[in-house]
Amino acid sequence: MATYVLRRAVTSVGLLVLSSMLIFVVLRLIPGDPTVLKLGGSGTDVDPRAFEALRHELGLDRSLAYQYVHWIDGILHWDFGLSYFSQYPVTTLITDRAGATFQLALVSLLLGLLIAVPAATLGAVWRNRVFDSLLSGGTALGMATPSFVTGIVLIVIFGVKLDLLPTQGYVPFGEDPVESVKTVLLPAVTLAVAIAAPIVLILRSSLDDVASAPYIRTAQGKGLLRRRIVLGHLLPNATIPTLTMVGVIVGDLLGGTVIVEYVFARPGLGSLMVDAVYQRDYEVLQALVLLAAAAFIVTSFIVDLLYGVLDPRLRVRGQEA
C-alpha cells in the first residue's frame, strides 16, 4: 500500500510540474497585453516609455524561461507575486476569496449528495414506478440545463418576484450566520442541481448492476430486511463508480465555480479568475489555474486512495501488482 501511495504521489507531483509549465506558456500565447490595459484601457496616447517602464517593473521584458523560474521560485517560498492591477499579493487575493468558494463548494456538494443519493436509491428500490420515471426525466433535465439558466430562474423567482433571498454577494459565516446562509442558498441550489444530475445517473445505473449481484440475491433469500439490504449491501457497493464522479466534481468546485459565482456576483475564486482573464493579469491567472489543476490532482489522488479503503479487493489487487 505504501509503495502504491508513494507512486501515486510522485505521479501527482510530476503532473503538477507539467501543468505549471503548460499554464505558464499557454497564458502568454493568448492575445492581449496587460501593460496596454493597465495604462489606460484603450491605451490612447500612452508614452512608449511608460510601457517600457511597466514591462520592466512587471518583469515582462525578461525571457520566458527566466520568468517561469522566477515564478516557481516564488511559489516554493509561498509567494505567488502581485496582481498587475490591484497590486495586492496574489496569496491575499486568493485567501480573501477562497472562503466564498469553499463555502459554496461545501454547501452545494452536500445539497447535491442529499438530493442525489436518496433519489437514486429510491429510484432503484421503486424501479419502473412513477417515481423512477420522474427521476429519469428530472436527471435528463438537470443534465441538459446549463447552470446559468437555473441560476437566472432562481434569481427571478426567489430574488425578484418573491423577494425572499439575496441574489448577490457573500457574507462570511462568522460575521453573520443567518445572512451567510441566505446568500449561499440560491447559488448552492443552482450548483446542487448540476451536481446531483450526473451523480443520480451513475449511482442509479450502478445500483441496478449491484442489485442483480449474487450476494444481494443471497441476502434477499436469507430474509434480510429491505432497508438493511439497501443500506448495508446495495449502496456501499454501488458507491465506488460514483466516487470518481464526485472526485471530478469536488476538483471542479474547488477550482472555482466560475459561471455560478459570476451569475450571483459572489466574490469567489471563479469571479477572480474571470477578471484576471479579462485583464490578462498573468500572476493571478496562473496561480488560480495552477490551484485548479492542483485541486484536480489532489482530489483524484484522494479518490484513488479511497477506492482502496472502500473496496478491499482493489487494495489486495494493488498489493499483488
Add this chain to the structure above:
Amino acid sequence: MHRFDRRLRVAMLALAASALTFGSIGASSSDGALNASTGTTVQAQTCKQQGALRYGLAGGGVNNLDPAISNLANRVVIMPLLYPSLTKLRQDGTVVPDLATKWRHSADLKTWWFYLKRNIRYADGRQFDADDVVANVLRNLDPKVGSGARRFINDIRSVRAITKYQVRFKLGSPSAILPDALYLVKMVDVSDVSRLATQGNGPGPYKVARYVPNNTLTLVPNPFYFGPKPCLRSITIIAQPDTTSMVTAFRSRKLDMIWQFPATAVSAIQGTRDAVIIKPRTVSTAHVLEVDTTSPPFDNPVARRALSYAMNRTAMVRAAFLGEAQASVANSPISVTSPAYNKKLPKHTFNLNRARQLFTQAGIKPGTKFTYWAQAGKRPEWITNGQILQQDLRKIGINLEIEQADPATWVAKFNPSPKKFPNLIVATFLSLQPAPALGLSAALKGCDCNWGLVPGTPYPRYYSMVLQSLGVPDPAKRQGLYDRLQSMFNQESPFMVIAHQSNLVAAHKSVNGAWEDPSGNMHLESARIVP
C-alpha cells in the same frame, strides 16, 4: 445712508475687480447638486450621516485605487469621492476652485499662481500643502507613470511651491485653460506610492474602509474632509457580472444606484417605480469609430469621409441608444449641446450615393471587406451600430464583418501605438473633456490613429491652432478658432463621431444630491438617502 450705499458699491466693485484679476473666484464646495428626483439644486448643508448607498458597476469593478492608472469606471465613479483636484467641474462644464481658493495668471498666460485652502488634510490626518501639489503634478508629468492626465498638462515647464499654500506653474506656451486641465490631476498621498493602489489616501470627502479588488469597495466619510460633511454613512461600490443582472438588482431594490447601464434598459428603468435616470446638463463624451489613418485605405481623408457619409447616425441613435444620445451628423468632437459647437459645419448626412462616390474616388471598390472591431459583452450598442453600418455598406457593395473580442484582445489589435490596423473599423468610446480645446485636441493624440504621423495631413496647422486657442483669453476670438478647428476636423475626419452620450446612470428617488458632470464623472459628494 447714501454714503453707506456708495461704500457698499465701492466694496462690491473692488470684489468684482479682484475676481476678474484672479481669473475666477468660485464658491468651491457649495455650488449645489442635482436632486435625482426633481432635477432641482440642493445646496450643500449640514446633515446627519445616515444611509448606506449600494452602487452597482457592471463589468470588472474597481481594480486599482491609483487615479493615475485607472480604468474608466474608477476614474469617473470613485475618484471624485477620494481624490479632489485643485479645481472641479460644475454642471455646465466650467471649472471652479476645489482644493484651491483662487488663482491668477500673468498677462502672457504663461505663469499661473494657485492659492490653496488651509484646512486640507488627507484621510489619514496628514496635512496637505503646496509640496503635495508639486509632487502630484510631477508624478502625473512623469512619462513612466503613464498618467492619462499627462497629455493635457505636458506644457508645464516648472511647478514650484512658493509658500506652504501657494503654487506657481510656468508653461511653455500661453494657456487660458490651465485650471480646466488641472482638474484632471487628482491629488493623492504620494508620500507612499506603493500603498496607493491598495489603500488609497486622499483629501476627498470619503475614505476607503474596505476593498476587495474587482468586487466591492466600501467608502466612509473622511473625518478630515475640508468641505461640508458627507451625508451618507457609507457608499459600497459592488461589481456586477453584467449589465442585465445589474439592472435586475436595481429594479428589485438590491442596488440604490447603477452606473453605465445599456440604452436597451432605459424603458425598463423608466418603468420602474421611483427610479430616475441621472443625466448631465451637457455631454462631452462620445461613441466614435476609429480607423488607421497611417495605412491605406483610410490614410486618405476621402475614404474617411466616405465612411462618415455611410453612417446612418440618426438610425444608430434611435436603435442603439434609444434616443438617449445626440447624433453628431456634422462629425464634430464637440457636442451639439455645447456652446462651442460650430453650427455652420457641413453635415455628413447619411447618403449612400455620396459614400459610394467617395469610396470610388478613394480607390475602394465594391467587394472590399472591412472588419468592425468591437468589445464582447460590454457595449451592446456598439454591435447594433455595427449591424446598421453593415447593412448600409452592403447596399453599395462593401462587406463589413463584425467581430467581437474580450477587452484585452480588442485593445491588442490596435495598441500600443504605432500599430497598423488597416481595414479595421474600431468601435470605441472617448472621454473627451468639456473644455473645447481639450476635446478638439483628441484629434491629435487622443485617438489611436496617429493623425500626425501621416505626411501631407494638415496636422501641424491643426496642432498650432489648438495651441493658439489655449492662449486666447477673449472668448469670441477663441470661438473663431474652435469653429475653424471643427471645420478642419469635419473635412479630414481623423475619426468618425457617431454620437455624444454620457454613461447612463440611474438611481432610486430616495437618493438625493447625485449628479453627473459633462465628462461623465459622478458626483456623490453631497448625496444622501432620504427614507
